[in-house]
Amino acid sequence: MEITTLHYLVVAAALFIIGTIGVLTRRNVVIILMSIELILNAVNLNLVAFSRLYGLHGQVFSIFVITDAAAEAAVGLGILIAFFRNKETVNADEIDLLKF
């Protein structure tokens, strides 16, 4: 069976759903950030799959998405380190104080 665009979209949808489950159900903030990276990669796969049909704009946009994912991961991990220095926990449900 020939591999059409729809096959790639289904794989991207599966990765998106798995990333969403990771964001919604895990307690560890590092795992949540990694699940967000999974979601961004699913979107990238969609963009590149459609760029095969409609021109190179999808690939250029996916490069920007990768750049933004790097910036977001850096800032998110910086926030995590700053919080860990205060409270010694990385569980999302123990981070519940707005001000000490």
Add this chain to the structure above:
Amino acid sequence: MPLQELTPVATPYFFYGLSAVAVLSAIGVIMRRNPVHSAISLIFTLLSLAGLYLMLYAPFVAGVQIILYVGGIVVLFLFVIMLINIERMQREYQFNKQWLVGLLAAAVLGVLFVAVYVKGQSIFPQHAVRFPEQLNTQQVGKMLYVDYLLPFEIASLLLLVAIVGAVVMAKKRI
């Protein structure tokens, strides 16, 4: 300079193999107790996605994915995992209190995707358009500097802001 057109071989095997590795590693990312195992599973997912980009005739994006994502972002994750205390993390309960609601929400999202793909079959082209082999990197580079120059400069500004923000966040005394 015109390149010869090469016909792809064994495409379904590569596609199903790479997709299986990607999805199974993604499940490994969200299910493992040890965060280092999750990071290694994420590396497998990203590498198999780079293989899928190569199958989609996007070698530049595949190279950028390997260099930036695997070589930059996941390494950053591993550094941070090394900085925080892992031993206690592994023995605690891994899933939060609203895991059932989260699972239901993701299931509804899955049903939505299936409905979109089944009902909208007519708008997805059924056969892949075959482009002749061209100089992908050169064209992507030209597009970045000609059509998308403003987003390019704004992305560099965004990276500057992210660097300054991350350094300020992680310092002990500002």
